[in-house]
Amino acid sequence: MKFVLKRRSILPGFGLSLGFTVFYLCLIVLIPLSAVFIKTSTLTWHQFWHVVLSPRALASYRLSFGASLIAASINMVFGVLVAWVLVRYDFPLKRLFDSVIDLPFALPTAVAGIALTTIYAPNGWLGRPLAALGIKAAYTALGVTIALTFIGLPFVVRTVQPVLEDLDKELEEAAASLGARRWQTFIRVLLPTILPAALTGFAMAFARAVGEYGSVIFIAGNMPMRTEITPLLIITKLQEYDYAGATAIAVAMLVVSFALLLPINLLQRWSGSRTEREPDPVEAR
Amino acid sequence: MSISVRGIRKNFGQFQALDDVDLEIPDGQLVALLGPSGSGKTTLLRIIAGLEFADCGTVQFDGRDISDQSARDRHVGFVFQHYALFRHMTVFENIAFGLRVRPRLLRPPEQEIRDKVNELLSLIQLKNQARRYPSQLSGGQRQRVALARALAVEPAVLLLDEPFGSLDAKVRQELRHWLRQLHDKVHITSVFVTHDQEEALEVADLVAVMNEGHIEQVGNPEEVYNRPVTPFVYNFLGNVNIFHGRVDDGKAYIQETDTGNLAFVRPHLLEITRQPNGANHFRATTTHINSAGPVVKVDAITEWGAPVHVEMSQERFQALRLAKNELVFVTPRDIAVFGKERAS
Amino acid sequence: MASVAQTQFRAALAPHSTAAGVATSEPAAVRWVLIGIAVAFLAIFLFLPLAVVFGTAFQKGIEVYFQVFRDPDTQAAIRLTLLAAGIAVPLNVVFGVSAAWLIGKFEFFGKSLLITLIDLPFSVSPVVAGLIYVLLFGLQGLLGPWLIAHGIRIVFAVPGIVLATIFVTFPFVARELLPMIQSQGNDEEEAALTLGAGGWQTFFRVTLPNVKWALIYGVILCNARAMGEFGAVSVVSGHIRGLTDTMPLHIEILYNDYQFVAAFAVASLLALLALATLVVKSIAEWKAGQESAAQTAADTERPQ
Numbered sequence: 001m002k003f004v005l006k007r008r009s010i011l012p013g014f015g016l017s018l019g020f021t022v023f024y025l026c027l028i029v030l031i032p033l034s035a036v037f038i039k040t041s042t043l044t045w046h047q048f049w050h051v052v053l054s055p056r057a058l059a060s061y062r063l064s065f066g067a068s069l070i071a072a073s074i075n076m077v078f079g080v081l082v083a084w085v086l087v088r089y090d091f092p093l094k095r096l097f098d099s100v101i102d103l104p105f106a107l108p109t110a111v112a113g114i115a116l117t118t119i120y121a122p123n124g125w126l127g128r129p130l131a132a133l134g135i136k137a138a139y140t141a142l143g144v145t146i147a148l149t150f151i152g153l154p155f156v157v158r159t160v161q162p163v164l165e166d167l168d169k170e171l172e173e174a175a176a177s178l179g180a181r182r183w184q185t186f187i188r189v190l191l192p193t194i195l196p197a198a199l200t201g202f203a204m205a206f207a208r209a210v211g212e213y214g215s216v217i218f219i220a221g222n223m224p225m226r227t228e229i230t231p232l233l234i235i236t237k238l239q240e241y242d243y244a245g246a247t248a249i250a251v252a253m254l255v256v257s258f259a260l261l262l263p264i265n266l267l268q269r270w271s272g273s274r275t276e277r278e279p280d281p282v283e284a285r
Numbered sequence: 286m287s288i289s290v291r292g293i294r295k296n297f298g299q300f301q302a303l304d305d306v307d308l309e310i311p312d313g314q315l316v317a318l319l320g321p322s323g324s325g326k327t328t329l330l331r332i333i334a335g336l337e338f339a340d341c342g343t344v345q346f347d348g349r350d351i352s353d354q355s356a357r358d359r360h361v362g363f364v365f366q367h368y369a370l371f372r373h374m375t376v377f378e379n380i381a382f383g384l385r386v387r388p389r390l391l392r393p394p395e396q397e398i399r400d401k402v403n404e405l406l407s408l409i410q411l412k413n414q415a416r417r418y419p420s421q422l423s424g425g426q427r428q429r430v431a432l433a434r435a436l437a438v439e440p441a442v443l444l445l446d447e448p449f450g451s452l453d454a455k456v457r458q459e460l461r462h463w464l465r466q467l468h469d470k471v472h473i474t475s476v477f478v479t480h481d482q483e484e485a486l487e488v489a490d491l492v493a494v495m496n497e498g499h500i501e502q503v504g505n506p507e508e509v510y511n512r513p514v515t516p517f518v519y520n521f522l523g524n525v526n527i528f529h530g531r532v533d534d535g536k537a538y539i540q541e542t543d544t545g546n547l548a549f550v551r552p553h554l555l556e557i558t559r560q561p562n563g564a565n566h567f568r569a570t571t572t573h574i575n576s577a578g579p580v581v582k583v584d585a586i587t588e589w590g591a592p593v594h595v596e597m598s599q600e601r602f603q604a605l606r607l608a609k610n611e612l613v614f615v616t617p618r619d620i621a622v623f624g625k626e627r628a629s
Numbered sequence: 630m631a632s633v634a635q636t637q638f639r640a641a642l643a644p645h646s647t648a649a650g651v652a653t654s655e656p657a658a659v660r661w662v663l664i665g666i667a668v669a670f671l672a673i674f675l676f677l678p679l680a681v682v683f684g685t686a687f688q689k690g691i692e693v694y695f696q697v698f699r700d701p702d703t704q705a706a707i708r709l710t711l712l713a714a715g716i717a718v719p720l721n722v723v724f725g726v727s728a729a730w731l732i733g734k735f736e737f738f739g740k741s742l743l744i745t746l747i748d749l750p751f752s753v754s755p756v757v758a759g760l761i762y763v764l765l766f767g768l769q770g771l772l773g774p775w776l777i778a779h780g781i782r783i784v785f786a787v788p789g790i791v792l793a794t795i796f797v798t799f800p801f802v803a804r805e806l807l808p809m810i811q812s813q814g815n816d817e818e819e820a821a822l823t824l825g826a827g828g829w830q831t832f833f834r835v836t837l838p839n840v841k842w843a844l845i846y847g848v849i850l851c852n853a854r855a856m857g858e859f860g861a862v863s864v865v866s867g868h869i870r871g872l873t874d875t876m877p878l879h880i881e882i883l884y885n886d887y888q889f890v891a892a893f894a895v896a897s898l899l900a901l902l903a904l905a906t907l908v909v910k911s912i913a914e915w916k917a918g919q920e921s922a923a924q925t926a927a928d929t930e931r932p933q
Contacts, residue, residue, distance in 0.1 A: 028795055035764040035765040
């Protein structure tokens with residue numbers, strides 16, 4: 001079978017668009033990215049692991065990854081709930097709530113950061129009642145988790161919504177006619193269908209949360225070993241001119257990010273949310 | 286403009302769409318590419334248009350080799366199966382498009398463009414819909430706009446890809462007649478693709494029957510229907526009864542037993558009588574009669590248990606006073622026998 | 630291909646029948662409890678922060694609010710933000726259009742890889758994004774000495790900020806356009822070609838108008854993210870007040886100085902921009918939904 005580099009097409013502009021796209025990509029992404037790996041190579045393996053596995057770094061991973069995991073989980077549960085409510089029910093101002101879901105995408109992280117801190121600070125609107133209950137929200141890991149929940153909120157909702165919208169009513173009717181109660185139908189029929197999408201959203205929320213900086217930096221206490229997130233650790237090292245150290249940790253983060261890309265990719269394929277149309281050579285012609 | 290296609294081969298990955306296809310299309314004729322899905326007819330049309338490129342072979346317009354020219358340079362009018370109207374442009378703008386994108390030197394003045402478009406709008410009887418958008422039109426209307434748009438640039442060749450495929454039966458009929466009348470008026474070399482044999486036989490001057498990437502037969506409608514040269518053509522065009530058969534002394538006979546050959550007989554060429562009349566007949570028992578329509582359709586089982594379908598005129602039916610479960614004699618008037626391997 | 634952090638531009642389909650039959654709906658009580666929980670969750674996490682932004686900004690009255698914007702440092706920050714966005718967004722639009730055309734219209738080897746690469750900035754922490762440019766152009770960076778020798782400052786200066794902004798926001802336009810272009814197929818473009826249109830003519834007259842709303846939303850979103858970028862710019866800028874401070878960085882400075890009203894006043898501008906982005910998205914989705922509904926309605930034969 002002939003190996004085809006490009007299927008011959010009659011639409012113009014392939015050369016131009018390919019050239020420009022690749023050029024831009026190299027300039028903005030690939031070349032700068034390679035700088036990271038080049039710089040890292042100036043470290044010996046021993047040095048590299050020394051930085052990446054230092055107690056302070058480990059503490060920051062615990063916080064960053066741990067809080068991200070919890071936040072993404074919260075978003076998965078509530079995201080499915082919100083998506084369900086938006087798709088299945090009608091209530092006043094529904095369109096407003098639907099539109100506002102995307103706020104964490106459009107709102108600058110710094111704005112979110114200071115707003116959340118103000119709310120959850122000991123004298124804030126929610127911070128005060130929480131303090132009365134003995135719960136300290138701001139400047140703790142809890143605050144970090146809250147902030148990460150905020151920025152991950154749209155992911156699960158937006159991946160689950162289309163799946164719910166496309167669900168065939170007949171599936172549920174069939175289950176009902178066979179005697180299933182409503183909650184049984186939900187657990188046995190509906191949940192498995194939306195699970196791939198929910199997991200995709202979870203993975204995306206998690207990946208975003210791990211690297212998040214702006215919304216978290218204000219509400220975290222930023223105390224090393226206790227409430228310091230990994231991105232902050234990188235910045236601190238930069239300010240100390242420890243470029244090598246900062247780079248090492250950045251590489252560790254990059255590797256984790258790339259490692260997350262694969263499962264996300266696979267999950268998206270599983271949930272069928274492909275946006276890429278496959279070439280169809282056997283269309284009836 | 287005559288079209289000449291020679292030795293065309295086209296593969297899509299592992300799938301062979303066209304296998305060494307030759308076709309001559311005379312100037313001014315309306316030609317149908319007829320065949321089932323996957324026969325390669327649309328691929329062939331697109332290769333003629335320059336929307337696909339063959340792996341090998343040539344396409345010639347009036348003897349000129351244009352195989353390497355892109356669609357843009359071939360000046361063909363192409364009507365797509367799903368119309369491909371520009372959805373954000375009005376009917377008027379759609380039809381005017383081809384004229385408006387001409388390079389400045391070749392572009393006619395705006396008034397001339399407007400006159401031309403209005404002329405075409407009258408031709409397709411949509412003068413009142415000029416300001417509408419495609420989404421506001423019915424399927425039949427959209428198809429006519431697509432046709433007018435293709436004709437606006439005065440192409441030398443008109444190519445239509447299943448032009449009436451997605452329309453209601455009634456609308457399809459009307460547009461069929463309309464296309465034929467249009468062609469009689471305009472006399473532009475036209476090729477259209479269809480899987481509907483009734484359409485091809487009714488509209489076209491010349492029919493090319495295609496199957497699995499090659500052409501089975503080319504001829505005018507009368508030829509391909511009455512004198513099919515392969516079992517596929519026989520079967521594809523019109524109804525047919527298939528029995529075991531043999532040839533003796535140049536005459537064809539129907540056999541009960543398997544002879545390795547197949548006999549094809551059209552339903553209207555089987556004569557039903559109450560008494561045997563001469564040799565070469567067989568007995569059958571009627572099972573079902575459908576007398577609603579211009580032609581009466583009778584289903585029966587032959588004496589050896591094979592199903593047979595017969596068509597006869599209403600007069601004949603009345604004269605016979607035929608009913609269910611009656612024993613009758615069936616005489617074939619015309620049999621074609623083919624070797625079994627050919628009748629895939 | 631992965632799409633970390635992206636709202637797919639959903640063309641809201643013709644109203645899906647959500648009218649529940651008896652067999653497929655929950656008892657009203659259950660329904661309202663679920664609605665209540667969902668609404669409460671959204672209110673706490675989304676509406677509350679918005680309220681706080683505007684509430685605190687106007688806490689001391691309108692006069693004080695406008696006073697904030699008379700501060701020269703604040704004005705410089707706003708100017709720099711506009712500049713960075715003004716350069717980053719158009720460049721990213723050209724890239725986005727080019728990439729969407731390339732990926733949407735052609736089949737070629739390496740397409741999946743390309744898509745993954747375009748998604749890269751989504752999976753990279755903004756701090757790391759900023760670090761990348763510091764490593765390349767900083768004093769101790771790979772190109773550092775060469776730049777110093779030529780008196781060019783990128784890091785800790787405006788060019789660095791612009792570059793970091795471009796990096797973080799460049800996938801947005803492409804990712805909004807791509808599904809639109811792909812779902813529309815090539816028929817109209819092929820028709821245009823058979824009618825004699827050239828490449829650019831086809832693109833501007835046929836393709837672009839069909840993806841108009843996806844493009845508009847992509848631009849608005851790209852702009853909102855460009856103006857609001859914090860982490861990457863924070864690393865690259867050096868925080869030189871009045872010179873290399875963008876609006877988000879300025880907000881941080883004001884906040885850390887306990888000038889809460891000022892901080893939230895500047896934040897309120899960006900919040901308004903975010904709200905405008907959401908409005909445009911709603912309109913765009915609604916328009917696309919209308920078009921798609923009209924298309925399906927017209928596809929069913931109507932008596933002429």
